[in-house]
Amino acid sequence: MTERQRTRQPNGASSIYFGKDGKWHGRVTVGVRDDGRPDRRHVERKTRAEVTRAVRELERLRDEKKLRKPGKAWTVKTWLEHWVEALGEALRRGHIPTNAAEIAKAPRLEEEEIEPYTIEEVQSLLLQASKRRNSARWVIALALGLRQGEALGLHWEDIDLETGYLRTRKNRLRPKYAHGCGGDCGRKAGYCPEREQVRREYKSTKSRAGRRTIGLPDPLIKLLRRHLEEQERERIAAGDAWQGTGYVFAQPDGSPLVPNTDYHHWKELLQLAGVRDGRLHDARHTAATVLLLLGVPDVVVDAIMGWEPGGSARMRSRYMHVTGPVLKNVARQVGDALWSSPDTNRDGN
Missing domain, CATH: 1.10.443.10 (Intergrase catalytic core)
Structure with a gap:
């Protein structure tokens, strides 16, 4: 089918193609990795319509700067924001009757009693x-x-x-270390004999x-x-x-x-x-x-x-x-x- 023929896209443009595995694939350039190479994200779906929607969603997240960097885990805050937004979108599309996040009652935080020194x-x-x-x-x-x-x-x-x-x-920051030995010492990075400081000492x-x-x-x-x-x-x-x-x-x-x-x-x-x-x-x-x-x-x-x-x-x-x-x-x-x-x-x- 001519629909499934893969055509070359300009550098940096998203691409959608039908693979030999019988699935539709999409690739989206979302930025540049730390090593200077393009950061290309991949999605795969059963139909062209599904992969097109997935590609457009990646492009939207990229444009709104909400995509996490490769290898960087999301924080709890990021996950919460992601799911709250997803629930809101599901409500707008009629997939769910109500947004549970909007009606949920946040737990009451008990403040610790302050006991200063005399x-x-x-x-x-x-x-x-x-x-x-x-x-x-x-x-x-x-x-x-x-x-x-x-x-x-x-x-x-x-x-x-x-x-x-x-x-x-200025605020002194807690040190963060990386292995200077390539991980061969068998210890945690902070105890590596050749450890390297990867975080600045303080911030303004x-x-x-x-x-x-x-x-x-x-x-x-x-x-x-x-x-x-x-x-x-x-x-x-x-x-x-x-x-x-x-x-x-x-x-x-x-x-x-x-x-x-x-x-x-x-x-x-x-x-x-x-x-x-x-x-x-x-x-x-x-x-x-x-x-x-x-x-x-x-x-x-x-x-x-x-x-x-x-x-x-x-x-x-x-x-x-x-x-x-x-x-x-x-x-x-x-x-x-x-x-x-x-x-x-x-x-x-």
Whole structure:
């Protein structure tokens, strides 16, 4: 049959042809692979009409940029969006009477109760942190409430010790590795002796609330100055092995801290301080609670913590600018609350 004769299509055009296996086949160019070759997708059906519909669907998904890349698994979010859209299309075509996704009731999520550390517990943590390397790392978490990625992503260019400000502009990413041995070592990629880093170290903070300026309490400024001096001594000791990455909190050779290692250091600190076990994120909740107990206005707390509008922190509908004097006043209050001794607090009462 002339209908089944395969004709050559222009480069990049979709093609439909009848195969020797007795089925209709379609091929659609949807992009370019990582190795530079064309990404051609294949579909097969029993009839020409069916394969034509399948080809047109691939072309539509390609044009709407909804096709996943070769070898890249879909996320749960992608699958949900795919099936919700498919159910909607089935309803429009009359294949189903109702769209179950539209009438389904989403499960209610129970929010975990926040239990921040007390001032006494914070002071115990600060005491133990002062005996450890990178002690300022934990002071920043407990006093300023920086997220782990924000704290580990800090560079010295983000801190002004003269004026007493800190700017959050980067987020440290968890490392992702690939085998450098071709998989011959028999281990997971992260433990390969020749492993290669395939993910960048950090990404820039995109949200307006995430990019924020925070005032530094005076005791923290002094601590950061000492930390800078200690890091300079480590640089001299490391010599040519020093990696000048510019991170505020780094390993002894200047390379960035690994988030997973940072997490285990937090757990060790809790044990040494004799404080109940908790998540690293609980340090952030503690900082927010301290600010609220000090009577700091909600809008200022939102700006310091980097909470997005519409979140659980009573943020305003739009971001409001926080002036320097207010930030410095808050920093002074936090410093007085966290670095005063328990005896002083009792005497004051």
